Amino acid sequence: MNSKLAAEETDFPVSDQGVSANARRARWEELMAKYKGKIDVGAGKTFLADHYDAFAKRPEAPSERTLCGHVDLSPRGLKPWQEEFGPAGTVQSKIADAAMARRMELEASMGHACGIGFDAAAHLKKNPRYAWQKPLLRDLPSRPWTLFAAGR
Numbered sequence: 001m002n003s004k005l006a007a008e009e010t011d012f013p014v015s016d017q018g019v020s021a022n023a024r025r026a027r028w029e030e031l032m033a034k035y036k037g038k039i040d041v042g043a044g045k046t047f048l049a050d051h052y053d054a055f056a057k058r059p060e061a062p063s064e065r066t067l068c069g070h071v072d073l074s075p076r077g078l079k080p081w082q083e084e085f086g087p088a089g090t091v092q093s094k095i096a097d098a099a100m101a102r103r104m105e106l107e108a109s110m111g112h113a114c115g116i117g118f119d120a121a122a123h124l125k126k127n128p129r130y131a132w133q134k135p136l137l138r139d140l141p142s143r144p145w146t147l148f149a150a151g152r
């Protein structure tokens with residue numbers, strides 16, 4: 001957030017709104033303003049599954065620029081970390097409200113919160129440049145939200 005500090009300490013392009021972190025921050029700020037005072041666990045789950053591209057102003061455009069991160073679907077990738085269609089993105093989500101936190105609880109989901117699973121074989125077929133990852137790349141099916149609580 002501090003552009004002076006970022007300029008002094010990093011090479012992060014703070015003014016490039018097309019960069020994943022900047023586009024996602026813009027979307028979070030939109031949602032926080034729109035839902036101020038009305039945010040609960042259900043709304044949070046919706047936010048974590050959000051596919052609105054705040055840079056391109058496009059709904060249902062899952063990519064590296066959406067809250068539910070889908071680098072694997074992005075023709076831009078997430079450079080310099082991931083090239084185009086790099087197998088990366090959201091792998092899990094967690095949420096809790098204040099009452100849940102008091103009870104040492106949270107809900108979590110494995111895979112994308114939106115329900116889209118990652119199929120490693122299909123991805124490698126479409127993107128053979130990542131064939132070298134085949135021995136390690138695994139499917140990541142989307143799993144339902146599950147409540148976790150500390151033992152009593």
Ligand SMILES: [Zn+2]
Pocket residue numbers: 049050051062068069070112113114115116
């Ligand atoms: Zn998604």
